[in-house]
Amino acid sequence: MKPQDIVAGKSSLWIFGYGSLVWKPDFKYKRSKIGYIKGYKRRFWHGDNFHRGDDEMPGRVVTLIEEDDACTWGVAFEVTGSQVEESLKYLNVREAVRGGYLTRVVEFFPQGMNQSPDQALVYIATPDNPIYLGPASTEKIAAQIAVCKGKSGHNIEYLLRLAEFMRDSCPDVDDPHLFSIEAAVLTTIRPILLAG
Numbered sequence: 699m700k701p702q703d704i705v706a707g708k709s710s711l712w713i714f715g716y717g718s719l720v721w722k723p724d725f726k727y728k729r730s731k732i733g734y735i736k737g738y739k740r741r742f743w744h745g746d747n748f749h750r751g752d753d754e755m756p757g758r759v760v761t762l763i764e765e766d767d768a769c770t771w772g773v774a775f776e777v778t779g780s781q782v783e784e785s786l787k788y789l790n791v792r793e794a795v796r797g798g799y800l801t802r803v804v805e806f807f808p809q810g811m812n813q814s815p816d817q818a819l820v821y822i823a824t825p826d827n828p829i830y831l832g833p834a835s836t837e838k839i840a841a842q843i844a845v846c847k848g849k850s851g852h853n854i855e856y857l858l859r860l861a862e863f864m865r866d867s868c869p870d871v872d873d874p875h876l877f878s879i880e881a882a883v884l885t886t887i888r889p890i891l892l893a894g
């Protein structure tokens with residue numbers, strides 16, 4: 699199904715967040731559920747020259763990469779009534795115009811027993827995106843995040859708040875990619891913060 703089909707004339711819509719949206723949705727919604735989507739892995743492979751970086755020093759933010767056996771945990775937000783148009787208008791600027799993300803439809807599986815899946819809209823930055831950075835070593839990604847900042851704040855904040863969300867809300871879910879980058883950034887900045 700195309701994104702416009704899931705949205706057309708709908709009085710209720712689920713929007714799945716897996717990056718900054720999990721800790722900073724910044725739009726009005728009726729309710730939220732923690733859960734996951736299948737067939738995608740979360741990676742710090744997208745560049746950001748607005749929110750967490752600039753043209754000279756683009757930051758690194760997450761996107762979703764298709765992988766059959768993978769799943770990505772996050773938060774789905776249900777918007778209803780006028781919230782549908784308001785949230786999509788806001789996210790179009792935040793995610794698409796300023797972030798380079800496209801919309802796709804996914805199946806969202808809420809956490810907990812006997813919860814049926816819902817269709818949800820998700821924002822994904824694909825490799826053909828001009829500011830897509832692609833794979834890099836944990837050390838290289840950490841070094842980039844440690845020094846970048848943009849109009850929404852430091853790239854380190856973006857990383858640490860996502861790691862905090864996963865630890866607090868999905869304590870049984872391991873995310874080696876996320877936590878290895880977090881550990882590498884903390885190793886880099888600890889001496890600086892404790893110096894003097």
Ligand SMILES: N[C@@H](CCC(=O)N[C@@H](CS)C(=O)NCC(=O)O)C(=O)O
Pocket residue numbers: 714715716717718719720722745746749750759760761792793796797799820821822850851856
């Ligand atoms: N689309 C993902 C990633 C969203 C994301 O991190 N987008 C960036 C745009 S590059 C953003 O909104 N940043 C706001 C911020 O960093 O405060 C999600 O669902 O959370």
